[in-house]
Amino acid sequence: MENFESINNTTAFSLNTYSPIETSPEVKNDYQKEKELKNKIFFLKQELIDTEWTLLPDSPLTQEKQSEWLEYRNQLKSILNSNNINAVWPTKPA
Numbered sequence: 001m002e003n004f005e006s007i008n009n010t011t012a013f014s015l016n017t018y019s020p021i022e023t024s025p026e027v028k029n030d031y032q033k034e035k036e037l038k039n040k041i042f043f044l045k046q047e048l049i050d051t052e053w054t055l056l057p058d059s060p061l062t063q064e065k066q067s068e069w070l071e072y073r074n075q076l077k078s079i080l081n082s083n084n085i086n087a088v089w090p091t092k093p094a
Contacts, residue, residue, distance in 0.1 A: 037083060044080045048073060068093040 054061055054069035061069065075090040 041080065041083075044076055048076055048080075065093065 051069060051073055053059060055066060055073070059066060072090050072093055079087040079089065
């Protein structure tokens, strides 16, 4: 019985012969979707971190601008919670 090792969930190699064993297109497609979702989650979280200052009490923004940023951040959080990789990002306030 051969032992197999998966590399990046796309190609398995026989540990006995080190010859590649192609995986199905479905597995590659699932891997690609998972990768896209992880990238989108990373960028959503980073955008939330980068815009945190807009809601701080000592922010130079007006109340109106802070409200715009709050709405923007809430929309980002909504996308993050939905795990929908096809969601359209809201427009960043000016």
